[in-house]
Amino acid sequence: MADSHPLTLTVLGSAGAYRTHQGSRASGYLVEHGSTRLVLDLGHGTYAPLAGHLGIDALPQIGAIAISHLHPDHWVDLAALRHALVHGNQMGRDARSVSVIAPSGLSSRLASLLDDRTPEEQSLGAAEPVQPFGISLWRSDATLPPLGGGRVVPVGDVTMRGARVRHTGESYAIRLSVDDQPGLTYSGDLSHWEDLAAIAQRGDTLLCEAGGGVAAWREGDAHITAYGAGSAAAATGARRLLLTHFGAEVDPADACRAAATTFSGEIIAVREGDRFAI
Numbered sequence: 001m002a003d004s005h006p007l008t009l010t011v012l013g014s015a016g017a018y019r020t021h022q023g024s025r026a027s028g029y030l031v032e033h034g035s036t037r038l039v040l041d042l043g044h045g046t047y048a049p050l051a052g053h054l055g056i057d058a059l060p061q062i063g064a065i066a067i068s069h070l071h072p073d074h075w076v077d078l079a080a081l082r083h084a085l086v087h088g089n090q091m092g093r094d095a096r097s098v099s100v101i102a103p104s105g106l107s108s109r110l111a112s113l114l115d116d117r118t119p120e121e122q123s124l125g126a127a128e129p130v131q132p133f134g135i136s137l138w139r140s141d142a143t144l145p146p147l148g149g150g151r152v153v154p155v156g157d158v159t160m161r162g163a164r165v166r167h168t169g170e171s172y173a174i175r176l177s178v179d180d181q182p183g184l185t186y187s188g189d190l191s192h193w194e195d196l197a198a199i200a201q202r203g204d205t206l207l208c209e210a211g212g213g214v215a216a217w218r219e220g221d222a223h224i225t226a227y228g229a230g231s232a233a234a235a236t237g238a239r240r241l242l243l244t245h246f247g248a249e250v251d252p253a254d255a256c257r258a259a260a261t262t263f264s265g266e267i268i269a270v271r272e273g274d275r276f277a278i
């Protein structure tokens with residue numbers, strides 16, 4: 001009989017790009033299914049709780065790291081993970097490659113971040129920093145996918161799918177599921193909540209950003225509001241709405257109240273360390 005709660009979500013960080021509350025960490029989530037571990041985004045501050053939860057020796061066994069888009073608050077702790085994989089005491093330089101699925105451009109940005117040469121040295125040739133990552137793209141070919149398009153990536157028994165949403169030029173929402181059961185849809189960052197209809201399935205837990213807080217949404221805003229997150233949960237038939245990615249000014253309790261005006265189901269503002277059976 002299928003496990004009715006096949007996925008376990010651990011929140012590594014739930015803050016936006018510069019939230020200043022004590023302990024705030026940017027976007028990062030660990031999802032486990034049996035011995036399969038997946039990471040959704042790895043923003044600043046999230047390496048430490050990831051390594052603390054799994055243990056440093058288990059880091060090479062991460063099945064895949066999915067990066068939703070290239071704003072640094074969603075990926076910059078790949079640099080910390082890189083150092084742990086390359087220099088961690090028990091692993092050494094033969095640590096196996098960890099799969100990273102990302103928008104195009106991550107590889108060169110990570111290389112720049114890790115490049116410790118002077119400009120004069122750089123002018124002599126490209127850097128070749130040790131990167132224990134196997135980086136592949138959400139794109140299935142050289143063409144930018146349309147909204148909703150993106151690769152389906154099996155990771156063990158977990159099916160991971162990306163769907164392009166409006167935020168940066170190439171941003172993705174990500175869904176994880178097992179055996180066609182309701183799963184977890186993670187919004188990434190997005191400007192239009194309606195884009196989640198292309199990926200979320202009825203009965204899913206919707207882990208959704210509310211970076212726009214409780215202000216009125218206006219065309220041109222980069223983030224949806226808590227009202228929009230509630231609308232997305234209602235429109236897609238979500239079982240539960242987990243609000244995240246809170247900006248510096250947003251009170252999570254206010255965000256929950258705002259989302260409750262558009263969604264009648266369970267709403268939780270997530271915090272670092274929270275765990276959920278999906």
Ligand SMILES: [Zn+2]
Nearest residue numbers: 069071167189
């Ligand atoms: Zn963003």
